[in-house]
Amino acid sequence: MWDAILWIIALIVGIIGVVRIFQRQFLWGIVLIVVALLIGPGGVSLFT
Incomplete structure:
Protein backbone atom coordinates (compact mmCIF):
# COMPACT_ATOMS: atom_id res chain seq x y z
CA MET A 1 0.00 0.00 0.00
CA TRP A 2 2.72 2.47 0.95
CA ASP A 3 4.64 1.63 -2.21
CA ALA A 4 1.69 2.67 -4.34
CA GLY A 17 9.71 18.92 -12.19
CA VAL A 18 9.54 18.32 -15.93
CA VAL A 19 6.96 21.10 -16.30
CA ARG A 20 9.27 23.46 -14.37
CA ILE A 21 12.12 22.64 -16.76
CA PHE A 22 9.90 23.48 -19.73
CA GLN A 23 9.04 26.76 -18.01
CA ARG A 24 12.79 27.49 -17.90
CA GLN A 25 12.98 27.12 -14.12
CA PHE A 26 15.83 24.65 -14.40
CA LEU A 27 16.94 24.64 -10.76
CA PRO A 41 9.78 3.08 -4.49
CA GLY A 42 11.58 2.17 -7.72
CA GLY A 43 14.54 4.36 -6.81
CA VAL A 44 16.43 4.95 -3.62
CA SER A 45 13.55 5.49 -1.23
CA LEU A 46 14.11 7.66 1.83
CA PHE A 47 11.38 5.81 3.72
CA THR A 48 12.67 2.23 3.44
Whole structure:
Protein backbone atom coordinates (compact mmCIF):
# COMPACT_ATOMS: atom_id res chain seq x y z
CA MET A 1 0.00 0.00 0.00
CA TRP A 2 2.72 2.47 0.95
CA ASP A 3 4.64 1.63 -2.21
CA ALA A 4 1.69 2.67 -4.34
CA ILE A 5 1.24 5.93 -2.44
CA LEU A 6 4.96 6.75 -2.67
CA TRP A 7 4.95 5.88 -6.36
CA ILE A 8 2.02 8.23 -7.02
CA ILE A 9 3.65 11.05 -5.03
CA ALA A 10 6.96 10.52 -6.86
CA LEU A 11 5.16 10.53 -10.21
CA ILE A 12 3.38 13.80 -9.44
CA VAL A 13 6.57 15.47 -8.18
CA GLY A 14 8.48 14.24 -11.25
CA ILE A 15 5.85 15.59 -13.63
CA ILE A 16 5.91 18.95 -11.87
CA GLY A 17 9.71 18.92 -12.19
CA VAL A 18 9.54 18.32 -15.93
CA VAL A 19 6.96 21.10 -16.30
CA ARG A 20 9.27 23.46 -14.37
CA ILE A 21 12.12 22.64 -16.76
CA PHE A 22 9.90 23.48 -19.73
CA GLN A 23 9.04 26.76 -18.01
CA ARG A 24 12.79 27.49 -17.90
CA GLN A 25 12.98 27.12 -14.12
CA PHE A 26 15.83 24.65 -14.40
CA LEU A 27 16.94 24.64 -10.76
CA TRP A 28 13.47 23.86 -9.40
CA GLY A 29 12.93 21.28 -12.11
CA ILE A 30 16.13 19.42 -11.32
CA VAL A 31 15.48 19.57 -7.57
CA LEU A 32 11.95 18.18 -7.99
CA ILE A 33 13.12 15.38 -10.27
CA VAL A 34 15.84 14.38 -7.79
CA VAL A 35 13.29 14.42 -4.96
CA ALA A 36 10.97 12.26 -7.04
CA LEU A 37 13.78 9.76 -7.60
CA LEU A 38 14.57 9.69 -3.89
CA ILE A 39 11.02 9.08 -2.67
CA GLY A 40 9.96 6.74 -5.42
CA PRO A 41 9.78 3.08 -4.49
CA GLY A 42 11.58 2.17 -7.72
CA GLY A 43 14.54 4.36 -6.81
CA VAL A 44 16.43 4.95 -3.62
CA SER A 45 13.55 5.49 -1.23
CA LEU A 46 14.11 7.66 1.83
CA PHE A 47 11.38 5.81 3.72
CA THR A 48 12.67 2.23 3.44
